[in-house]
Amino acid sequence: MALSSTARLPAAPPAGPASPARRPGRLRRRIAPYGFLAPFFGLFAAFGLFPLLYTAWVSLHRVELQTSDRMDWLGFQNYTRLLSDPFFWNALRNTFTIGVLSTVPQLLMALGLAHLLNYRLRGRTFFRVAMLMPYATSVAAATLVFAQLFGRDYGLINWVLSSLGVHPVDWQANTWASQFGVSAIVTWRWTGYNALIYLAGMQSIPGELYESAAVDGASRWQQFRHVTVPGLRPTIVFTVVVSTIGATQLFGEPLLYEGNSGGGISHQYQTLGLYLYEQGWTFFHLGRAAAVAWVMFLLIVLLALLNAAIAARRNRTDR
Amino acid sequence: MRPPRVRRSTAALGSAVLATALLLSACSSGGSGSKDSADGKVTITVDLFGTFGFKEAGLYDEYMKLHPNVTIKQTDTQDEGQYWQALQTKLAGGGGLADIQGLEVGRVASVVQKQADKFTDLKTLGIGDVNDGLVPWKGAAIKTGDGKVLGAGTDVGPEAICYRTDLFQAAGLPTDRTELAAKWSTWQGYLDLGKQYAAKAEAGNAWTDSAAGMFTAEVGQQKVRYSDEAGKPVYDSSPAVKTAWTDATALVADGLSAKLAQWTPEWNKAFSTGKFATLSCPAWMIGYIKGQAGDAGSGKWDIAAGPGKTGNWGGSYLAVPRTAKHPKEAAELIKWLTAKEQQATLFTKQGSFPSSIGAQDAIKDVADPYFNNAPIGQIFSESAKAMPAQVLGTDDGVIGKAFTDALGEVERTGTAPDTAWKHALDNVKKANGN
Numbered sequence: 001m002a003l004s005s006t007a008r009l010p011a012a013p014p015a016g017p018a019s020p021a022r023r024p025g026r027l028r029r030r031i032a033p034y035g036f037l038a039p040f041f042g043l044f045a046a047f048g049l050f051p052l053l054y055t056a057w058v059s060l061h062r063v064e065l066q067t068s069d070r071m072d073w074l075g076f077q078n079y080t081r082l083l084s085d086p087f088f089w090n091a092l093r094n095t096f097t098i099g100v101l102s103t104v105p106q107l108l109m110a111l112g113l114a115h116l117l118n119y120r121l122r123g124r125t126f127f128r129v130a131m132l133m134p135y136a137t138s139v140a141a142a143t144l145v146f147a148q149l150f151g152r153d154y155g156l157i158n159w160v161l162s163s164l165g166v167h168p169v170d171w172q173a174n175t176w177a178s179q180f181g182v183s184a185i186v187t188w189r190w191t192g193y194n195a196l197i198y199l200a201g202m203q204s205i206p207g208e209l210y211e212s213a214a215v216d217g218a219s220r221w222q223q224f225r226h227v228t229v230p231g232l233r234p235t236i237v238f239t240v241v242v243s244t245i246g247a248t249q250l251f252g253e254p255l256l257y258e259g260n261s262g263g264g265i266s267h268q269y270q271t272l273g274l275y276l277y278e279q280g281w282t283f284f285h286l287g288r289a290a291a292v293a294w295v296m297f298l299l300i301v302l303l304a305l306l307n308a309a310i311a312a313r314r315n316r317t318d319r
Numbered sequence: 320m321r322p323p324r325v326r327r328s329t330a331a332l333g334s335a336v337l338a339t340a341l342l343l344s345a346c347s348s349g350g351s352g353s354k355d356s357a358d359g360k361v362t363i364t365v366d367l368f369g370t371f372g373f374k375e376a377g378l379y380d381e382y383m384k385l386h387p388n389v390t391i392k393q394t395d396t397q398d399e400g401q402y403w404q405a406l407q408t409k410l411a412g413g414g415g416l417a418d419i420q421g422l423e424v425g426r427v428a429s430v431v432q433k434q435a436d437k438f439t440d441l442k443t444l445g446i447g448d449v450n451d452g453l454v455p456w457k458g459a460a461i462k463t464g465d466g467k468v469l470g471a472g473t474d475v476g477p478e479a480i481c482y483r484t485d486l487f488q489a490a491g492l493p494t495d496r497t498e499l500a501a502k503w504s505t506w507q508g509y510l511d512l513g514k515q516y517a518a519k520a521e522a523g524n525a526w527t528d529s530a531a532g533m534f535t536a537e538v539g540q541q542k543v544r545y546s547d548e549a550g551k552p553v554y555d556s557s558p559a560v561k562t563a564w565t566d567a568t569a570l571v572a573d574g575l576s577a578k579l580a581q582w583t584p585e586w587n588k589a590f591s592t593g594k595f596a597t598l599s600c601p602a603w604m605i606g607y608i609k610g611q612a613g614d615a616g617s618g619k620w621d622i623a624a625g626p627g628k629t630g631n632w633g634g635s636y637l638a639v640p641r642t643a644k645h646p647k648e649a650a651e652l653i654k655w656l657t658a659k660e661q662q663a664t665l666f667t668k669q670g671s672f673p674s675s676i677g678a679q680d681a682i683k684d685v686a687d688p689y690f691n692n693a694p695i696g697q698i699f700s701e702s703a704k705a706m707p708a709q710v711l712g713t714d715d716g717v718i719g720k721a722f723t724d725a726l727g728e729v730e731r732t733g734t735a736p737d738t739a740w741k742h743a744l745d746n747v748k749k750a751n752g753n
Contacts, residue, residue: 066411153579258583265728
């Protein structure tokens with residue numbers, strides 16, 4: 001829809017005197033869109049497609065960063081080795097648990113916040129802008145602040161806990177606590193962003209639906225459940241897909257949480273992204289890092305397809 | 320399986336592609352040197368880790384006074400692991416390297432065997448003799464099989480124990496350094512005294528910072544640690560590693576560790592808050608303590624000969640990468656910085672123990688006011704005298720980190736020592752790509 005309407009735009013008659021150059025002009029106009037698109041596809045080929053294919057090629061070799069002018073052919077050995085590496089499965093498991101720990105509460109909170117923001121509030125614009133502030137903060141800054149808050153000996157959170165008489169927690173060494181810490185950063189950064197997307201979706205739901213629901217005696221909670229959520233379904237599917245991809249690629253937060261690529265002393269919060277980075281830039285096995293990159297890529301494609309399938313099925317059952 | 324093939328051109332291209340993202344930022348800072356040669360002025364960039372102390376000891380200022388056309392710019396990464404990682408990335412891409420790069424002793428075997436072509440042979444810069452006056456093993460470790468000299472030795476790391484006299488007093492322990500040195504002449508003695516301390520000290524006030532510190536110090540006392548003379552890895556069976564592991568895990572079991580990971584912000588903070596009473600102290604740690612504990616710590620610290628009376632932990636080299644903008648000027652600066660006079664100054668002001676024999680003779684009577692006027696010259700000279708000529712392997716850095724990480728698990732998550740030992744071996748395997 002959107003595409004065809006924008007494509008028709010240049011075909012509108014030109015404002016000035018157009019008659020003499022009419023024919024070549026039409027040809028130019030037909031080619032012009034491709035010309036405008038070309039830079040993107042050119043850049044994509046150079047910086048997107050080529051690295052992708054080259055990474056695939058590298059993943060079939062033994063390449064070490066320290067001697068990177070040598071490439072020894074391995075076939076699929078990097079991949080088979082990967083699948084038998086307990087650290088890979090550990091990273092996959094962590095990516096999943098951190099993904100769930102961060103995405104699920106994040107989206108639920110975003111939905112609730114958007115619902116609240118959708119009411120007539122005083123200072124609505126202020127709240128909306130404020131929601132986006134965490135998203136505008138850099139990962140590095142946010143993570144460093146959170147790492148301080150979660151500090152074992154001098155962190156604010158442990159200080160509060162111990163003043164409440166609770167035993168302080170080692171937020172970095174303990175498996176669940178550290179995964180919770182990383183998830184908290186992700187949740188903090190992205191909740192507002194998703195809330196604004198939900199808000200945009202909510203505003204396209206016709207007001208009459210709410211009015212008639214109110215006339216029928218539906219409470220605000222019932223309105224939320226029976227009007228807002230069904231109306232938002234496409235938006236929710238979109239945010240779930242985007243968040244899933246984001247969670248699969250999670251990297252900056254766990255890397256900076258303690259400042260090392262191992263993901264904690266026992267790799268307890270090492271994600272796939274960190275595992276890739278560790279293989280490539282800590283242990284200097286570029287070939288194996290490339291294999292991890294491709295496995296992650298395939299995993300994301302798989303997850304996106306799965307999401308699409310679920311969404312399609314739900315749409316079908318609705319009808 | 321198909322036989323391995325070597326493809327050079329595509330690989331070079333590939334390494335560039337793979338490194339591009341990480342290098343983009345680094346490259347921009349590397350270009351500063353080119354434009355300043357026009358008016359005869361030269362900016363020499365120096366990239367180091369930890370605390371080398373050149374700047375703190377005023378050596379750069381002195382050199383710039385002697386050479387008005389030279390400006391020295393230093394960048395610094397606290398954690399050597401992170402520094403090494405960044406250095407390798409830059410070496411692979413060939414950009415963003417400083418004129419002078421520091422190298423830790425645990426990494427030099429790897430540099431000599433795998434990356435000799437990435438650094439300039441100091442002989443070609445006219446300072447091939449720069450290591451001649453040093454303890455012999457120091458120069459030998461950075462020389463390639465075909466005689467290239469890839470770096471100049473700065474300091475070595477003879478070991479002692481640094482301790483807080485105020486905390487010792489509060490716990491009713493003696494504070495005299497000779498008496499203490501006698502009590503902890505063995506690691507068992509050190510643990511026993513620790514138990515006495517723990518019984519009387521305030522809660523939250525541990526005997527030492529970490530099991531890792533003790534482990535590294537103890538392993539550093541043996542000639543063969545992680546690899547044998549033939550270059551074969553022996554970390555899983557070497558008596559040095561086993562003994563140090565047993566002692567370090569006993570330290571944790573006795574509750575003597577503050578459970579701090581070294582080189583982290585929490586560790587740094589603990590220097591000033593007095594969270595631990597003792598610390599394994601290679602000579603260069605003196606400068607680090609001064610930097611972290613600051614003026615408020617002056618007079619609170621003291622230093623005594625450590626268990627085993629000897630050992631080597633760390634010590635560094637200065638090298639000139641192939642891509643250096645001003646290799647000649649860098650070589651001159653290196654020669655000056657590592658000359659015996661400057662090594663002696665560095666020890667007096669910062670505590671980094673000289674590898675130059677001439678400087679070692681000159682600093683025997685140095686005392687440090689920050690450490691209650693402890694005779695650091697005498698203590699570290701005694702320790703250096705019996706220092707082993709360590710066998711260095713290509714993976715020493717990686718192996719050492721695997722074991723100290725595993726000790727972190729034991730102390731912070733309560734993992735059983737046997738399980739953590741297995742983790743350490745797994746981590747070495749993972750790093751080596753087996």
